[in-house]
Amino acid sequence: MTPVALLTCALVLGATGLGHAAAPGRTRQEIAAHRVLPRPLAYVVALALPPLELGIAALLVGAVLTPQVALDRWSGGAAALLLTAFAGYLALALRRGAGGLPCACGAGTAPLAGWSVARAALLAGCALLGALLPSSLAITSRPWAEVVIVGCAAVTFAIGLWALPSARHDLGARPREAHP
Numbered sequence: 661m662t663p664v665a666l667l668t669c670a671l672v673l674g675a676t677g678l679g680h681a682a683a684p685g686r687t688r689q690e691i692a693a694h695r696v697l698p699r700p701l702a703y704v705v706a707l708a709l710p711p712l713e714l715g716i717a718a719l720l721v722g723a724v725l726t727p728q729v730a731l732d733r734w735s736g737g738a739a740a741l742l743l744t745a746f747a748g749y750l751a752l753a754l755r756r757g758a759g760g761l762p763c764a765c766g767a768g769t770a771p772l773a774g775w776s777v778a779r780a781a782l783l784a785g786c787a788l789l790g791a792l793l794p795s796s797l798a799i800t801s802r803p804w805a806e807v808v809i810v811g812c813a814a815v816t817f818a819i820g821l822w823a824l825p826s827a828r829h830d831l832g833a834r835p836r837e838a839h840p
Contacts, residue, residue: 664814669786671717671822675818677711691703693761694758694761716735720790723735737788743780750772753772754776
């Protein structure tokens with residue numbers, strides 16, 4: 661379970677980091693629009709996010725691929741801290757009226773909603789699981805079938821969590837049809 665949790669976090673943080681790196685101007689504007697941080701600090705945070713997210717994602721992949729229990733603990737702890745900070749930031753932004761604005765989650769223009777907070781909190785829990793219950797075996801020392809299952813499970817969870825805010829928004833935007 662721990663390799664799946666850590667790899668799921670790695671995939672989501674990696675995709676988020678790439679999304680932030682690909683559109684730094686949009687990330688700065690979205691964070692500033694939330695009006696949680698002073699504008700100069702919002703710009704610094706927007707610049708720091710991509711390398712931080714990509715670096716932690718790389719550490720998480722390393723934790724899954726090597727038998728270093730300390731790497732599981734450190735990378736899982738770093739991811740849990742970052743994702744908890746994301747959840748807290750997004751919850752504060754919602755409370756201050758930024759709901760409906762782009763979430764600055766690196767996932768395009770998904771609107772900030774409770775689902776954005778839930779996704780960050782769920783990922784923080786996965787990272788914490790990896791930090792508290794480190795895997796004692798490297799994924800590379802496991803049978804290939806187990807490696808494939810871990811990889812498929814992590815990709816499935818990552819895609820589901822990545823799409824959660826947008827999917828919930830799209831679902832809510834559809835008019836409901838009357839059922840006889």
